[in-house]
Amino acid sequence: MPSSSATATVTTNVFEAGKYTTVLQKVESRTTCCPANTSPPPPVPPPKPLLIVMPCEAGEFPLLVFLHGYLLYNSFYSQLLQHIASHGFIVIAPQLYLVAGQDSSDENKSVTATTNWLSEGLHHLLPPHVKPNLSKLGLAGHSRGGKTAFASALEKAATTLKFSALIGVDPVDGMDKGKQTTPPVLTYVPHSFDLDMAVMVIGSGLGELKKNPLFPPCAPNGVNHKDFFKECKGPASYFVVKDYGHLDMLDDDTEGIRGKSYILSVQEWEVQGADEEIYRRSCGCIYESILGR
Template identity: 50%
Template sequence: MASAGDVFDHGRHGTSLARVEQAKNTRCSAASRVDADAQAQQSPPKPLLVAAPCDAGEYPVVVFLHGYLCNNYFYSQLIQHVASHGFIVVCPQLYTVSGPDTTSEINSAAAVIDWLAAGLSSKLAPGIRPNLAAVSISGHSRGGKVAFALGLGHAKTSLPLAALIAVDPVDGTGMGNQTPPPILAYKPNAIRVPAPVMVIGTGLGELPRNALFPPCAPLGVSHAAFYDECAAPACHLVARDYGHTDMMDDVTTGAKGLATRALCKSGGARAPMRRFVAGAMVAFLNKWVEGKPEWLDAVREQTVAAPVVLSAVEFRDE
């Protein structure tokens, strides 16, 4: 059996990474529309990046939602790490440009989840089968807020929720300046989702990059506030010396990619934080989805050396 420490390293599976284009709306003849409708059923409502194990088998599905104004491929190394431990990770591109209101991306994420049962199998390699008895939802930054919104029923989905993981979630620019719809209510146990919750935070996210830019995960609307409101079962892990975008790929290209380094305070090399976030996700999913608590127990008891220093290890049991 693998040691607990292996959760922070790539797992035993090789992985594939595939882009899946969204369904296209076309004007055509009645006969052609039949073919187009059939094709649309197999094509997702949003472009996807899908990481999956290469070994034949059936695997649980995790939907990972990108951060504000980010590209889904900024997380390719993270989702491949998770996939290497036996999960299919679906990462939609919810939008290219967006304003403060998150309603449309909540609805888009729900549409992607509803599509999984009809179309995901056709986009996977032969022998790779998704287990869609339930789906886990994760997200980074504003994507973490969207994950909570889905868990709270702001948009209905056809698949039950297995687990919810928010990576440095953000609910606006500060207390009193939440983006609609607000998630935080500033009341104990206000966040009650029908699944266990993990909140991963960063120690540097609440600090400004410099005098010109505000914090990327402001105090009062970030990870600690989310965890404080989560009903049990829930847990909270905080990487002390890393920042809001440090779990992304080593190289993030283009203007948006440059912004992930220029706007947010960083702990330096991204690999340790990425390994920690991916490993923590896997440990949590292994317990609550696969019924294997050993890795999460080791993280909780700190009997395994995490690749980052943790300033908070909190668990709220049922």
């Protein structure tokens, strides 16, 4: 059942909410669904728990698979994903893990499994009047999820569906050059990424600045958006939202102990009084421009 909804107004301005009313739906995975006294699982449950954000109105819509950042919940991006969906997209956001170490190999496998599941299982979870267009499939990720998105896109043979666009939102490949998380994505060879799709990198201007002496910057130089874009071939685009930090596209209220403790512990330099809604709208607008709705 839908967990919440948001009403969108009719507009052609992509910085504003789109013409579609959106709904959020949480779906358990094949390993967690069907506890006692609950309704039966979908015929083909997903390999990972999902947050699905979609228009309520009838139509056929392109898809975006969105990957969360390190130790974050997919629900922390609800406002951003609703903005994208309001312009006519179905967004699939898997919860890749709850606890993770330095090795991200399992995350790559989870993205492959989730992508391959879309063609056989997604339609069971959507209303009959909402149709997914599997030929228009984008892949996006934030922070470590951005690294995973690039890694998954580079493994073309692993997925049964073809990605048509790739978006890295402040992607991070580790702690520093030479301290990349396994498996590393960056090769430090210009234009070395073999990607046969449109690519966009969105960076934050403040994510590379260190504020808390006990923690490194969220997006250190040497493994951040600058380095990812240097390795992209055309067609590729690059945007830097200079007055915002690494986490500023998250929801205004990231609920729970993890949301509060994580944000407080790693918070980087921010502009006093910065409007995070502007950052989310900008990211949503940029997404829509490359996905080609």
